[in-house]
Amino acid sequence: MNVQISSLADYTIISVDGRIDTMNAGEFEAKIVTVIESGATKIILDCSGLNYISSSGLRIFLLVLKKMKANNGQFSLCSLQPGIREIFDIAGFSSIFSIYGDQETALKG
Amino acid sequence: MNKEPAGKVLRVTNQIEELARVEVFLEELAEDWELPSSLVLSLNLVLEEALTNTILYGFNDDSSHTIDISFTKTGNELSISIADDGLAFDPTLQSDPDVTLSIEDRPVGGLGIYMIKKVMDQVQYQRIEDKNYLNLTKKIE
Numbered sequence: 001m002n003v004q005i006s007s008l009a010d011y012t013i014i015s016v017d018g019r020i021d022t023m024n025a026g027e028f029e030a031k032i033v034t035v036i037e038s039g040a041t042k043i044i045l046d047c048s049g050l051n052y053i054s055s056s057g058l059r060i061f062l063l064v065l066k067k068m069k070a071n072n073g074q075f076s077l078c079s080l081q082p083g084i085r086e087i088f089d090i091a092g093f094s095s096i097f098s099i100y101g102d103q104e105t106a107l108k109g
Numbered sequence: 110m111n112k113e114p115a116g117k118v119l120r121v122t123n124q125i126e127e128l129a130r131v132e133v134f135l136e137e138l139a140e141d142w143e144l145p146s147s148l149v150l151s152l153n154l155v156l157e158e159a160l161t162n163t164i165l166y167g168f169n170d171d172s173s174h175t176i177d178i179s180f181t182k183t184g185n186e187l188s189i190s191i192a193d194d195g196l197a198f199d200p201t202l203q204s205d206p207d208v209t210l211s212i213e214d215r216p217v218g219g220l221g222i223y224m225i226k227k228v229m230d231q232v233q234y235q236r237i238e239d240k241n242y243l244n245l246t247k248k249i250e
Contacts, residue, residue: 021128021157022125022128022157022161023125023126023128023129051150052150052153052154054154054157054158054161054221054224055158055218055220055221055224056161058220059217059218059220062212062215062217063217065212066212066213066217069212069213082147083147083150086147087154087224090208090223090224090227090228091208091220091223091224092208092209092210092215095209096211096212096215
């Protein structure tokens with residue numbers, strides 16, 4: 001798993017590549033929490049490079065969404081690969097997350 | 110397609126790091142049995158969920174335990190059996206989470222077993238001579 005963080009206008013864009021699983025979910029969580037604690041209020045998580053996620057990873061996505069919502073912040077996802085989208089559908093996550101086709105659309109909100 | 114059953118077994122220990130071996134094993138299996146990549150992703154998910162539960166909650170001692178994962182392909186059906194000597198645990202009896210709840214009401218966690226049930230076509234549990242057997246089947250499409 002590789003996480004890259006950048007800024008665009010008032011958005012923080014987090015790009016995640018590779019796998020989020022039981023073994024590295026804690027590391028992923030720590031990286032995202034650092035971004036939230038630094039005061040980011042509009043976060044887009046770009047999942048174009050994410051090719052595997054298990055329930056350990058989904059758990060972190062939900063935690064972050066709850067945290068951002070409680071702070072009146074925005075947390076959107078974009079560019080999910082079809083296999084990941086399917087897992088989101090099964091977990092019932094597709095209806096609670098704002099999911100966009102690409103980063104450009106996500107920036108327009 | 111070859112109709113004769115083909116079989117492979119992966120033996121892991123009750124260490125969470127063993128999940129990395131499962132990933133590699135599945136990649137090799139996919140190549141040998143010409144499995145579609147979407148199925149490999151699903152199988153990886155299912156095995157991770159099942160093994161994580163067993164490894165983290167299935168044993169109440171500090172000993173090393175082995176978990177045997179057997180794969181059988183018969184025609185276009187794939188069967189997986191996971192056998193461990195941990196505490197008796199029947200995942201099929203676990204109630205499903207409500208995946209329609211709002212963000213605020215949605216509990217964090219509890220999705221692992223549900224994912225196994227949703228991804229696989231059949232999930233059966235047996236307890237035989239102090240061993241758990243989780244038998245899973247999935248059609249290869």
